[in-house]
Amino acid sequence: MKTVFKRTPSLKDTQTHYCPGCGHGLAHRLLAEAIDELGIHDRTIGIAPVGCAVLAYDYLDVDMIEVAHGRAPAVATGMKRTNPDKIIFSYQGDGDLAAIGTAEIIHAAHRAEQITVIFINNAVFGMTGGQMAPTTLLGQVTTTTPQGRQSNGQGFPLQISELLAILPGAIYVERCSVYNPAQISNTKKAIKHAFELQMNGAKGLSLVEVLSPCPTYWHMSPARSMEWIEKEMTKVFPLGKLKDIA
Amino acid sequence: MAGKIKINTERCKGCGLCITVCPKNGIVLSKHPNKHGYFPAQANNHDCNGCAACATICPDVVIEVSREVNIVEVKEIKKQNCGIKTKINY
Numbered sequence: 001m002k003t004v005f006k007r008t009p010s011l012k013d014t015q016t017h018y019c020p021g022c023g024h025g026l027a028h029r030l031l032a033e034a035i036d037e038l039g040i041h042d043r044t045i046g047i048a049p050v051g052c053a054v055l056a057y058d059y060l061d062v063d064m065i066e067v068a069h070g071r072a073p074a075v076a077t078g079m080k081r082t083n084p085d086k087i088i089f090s091y092q093g094d095g096d097l098a099a100i101g102t103a104e105i106i107h108a109a110h111r112a113e114q115i116t117v118i119f120i121n122n123a124v125f126g127m128t129g130g131q132m133a134p135t136t137l138l139g140q141v142t143t144t145t146p147q148g149r150q151s152n153g154q155g156f157p158l159q160i161s162e163l164l165a166i167l168p169g170a171i172y173v174e175r176c177s178v179y180n181p182a183q184i185s186n187t188k189k190a191i192k193h194a195f196e197l198q199m200n201g202a203k204g205l206s207l208v209e210v211l212s213p214c215p216t217y218w219h220m221s222p223a224r225s226m227e228w229i230e231k232e233m234t235k236v237f238p239l240g241k242l243k244d245i246a
Numbered sequence: 247m248a249g250k251i252k253i254n255t256e257r258c259k260g261c262g263l264c265i266t267v268c269p270k271n272g273i274v275l276s277k278h279p280n281k282h283g284y285f286p287a288q289a290n291n292h293d294c295n296g297c298a299a300c301a302t303i304c305p306d307v308v309i310e311v312s313r314e315v316n317i318v319e320v321k322e323i324k325k326q327n328c329g330i331k332t333k334i335n336y
């Protein structure tokens with residue numbers, strides 16, 4: 001018998017603190033596999049977010065640093081400019097990237113920084129207790145929107161990838177998901193493509209958004225969460241390539 | 247079909263996602279909790295085809311898959327099994 005699936009070396013052999021069915025574990029695996037398949041393990045440096053994935057450096061076996069909430073694209077800018085031969089990525093949730101860090105991501109893309117951003121969108125602030133995020137869907141019940149989010153007063157879901165895609169400095173923006181095995185494979189392809197652009201010295205920012213389940217604060221079973229992404233979340237956040245200069 | 251999966255039950259969190267994608271209904275949740283208190287997934291491996299759909303969706307990466315054929319066929323099977331609808335009722 002031939003082993004056709006096993007853990008990849010850049011994913012540490014350890015238990016994560018994530019809730020059952022959380023999408024962060026999947027995103028970590030895809031990221032680690034992309035790094036190993038591209039053979040860039042020794043020259044990749046990652047940035048962990050503030051949020052549920054704050055301990056990502058305990059799970060990914062590459063050099064990583066932890067930065068202040070939302071500031072990853074600013075720090076990544078410095079890292080890439082001083083170490084142009086390194087592959088730099090930030091791993092950020094929607095609370096990190098689409099709320100407090102909106103200015104950083106927009107200006108990093110605007111300056112065409114040659115970094116890769118993995119953007120995990122689960123439409124909620126997970127780490128702090130399930131509060132509404134800018135990405136929360138209309139009608140979605142969160143700790144701070146017990147009646148469901150209303151556009152009147154609480155605004156609309158923020159489509160940050162669409163915003164970024166219009167900037168000339170963003171060279172690749174794709175929205176993917178992990179709700180079934182086909183989507184999962186596609187997400188890995190997207191992450192690899194983003195890294196390849198950076199490896200080839202493409203002049204600009206690459207971002208892969210991943211619609212990812214948070215069963216705990218969606219108050220759903222893991223299986224139901226996957227279905228909710230497919231049926232509800234993708235209506236507001238349509239999947240696909242928003243931009244690719246390659 | 248000669249496929250086989252091995253689940254690290256002590257690291258499994260019993261989320262059940264692997265069960266929803268297995269085309270052979272080859273996985274169930276155990277009635278006995280592991281040391282963390284989760285009811286882990288258990289494989290019967292009766293007609294496992296080694297498609298690796300279960301391992302692909304496992305957020306905790308605790309499933310290892312082996313198979314008795316060449317890689318080309320595995321890719322074909324994976325393709326067939328991609329996009330399977332959720333089978334669980336909740």
Ligand code: SF4
Nearest residue numbers: 018019022052126214
């Ligand atoms: S709160 Fe949500 S995002 Fe955070 S670990 Fe749990 S399931 Fe994952």
Ligand code: SF4
Nearest residue numbers: 268294295297298300
């Ligand atoms: S490899 Fe495929 S057939 Fe075998 S247990 Fe996993 S999902 Fe089921």
Ligand code: SF4
Nearest residue numbers: 258259261262264304
């Ligand atoms: S998907 Fe993984 S963690 Fe979830 S029940 Fe199956 S083996 Fe366990």
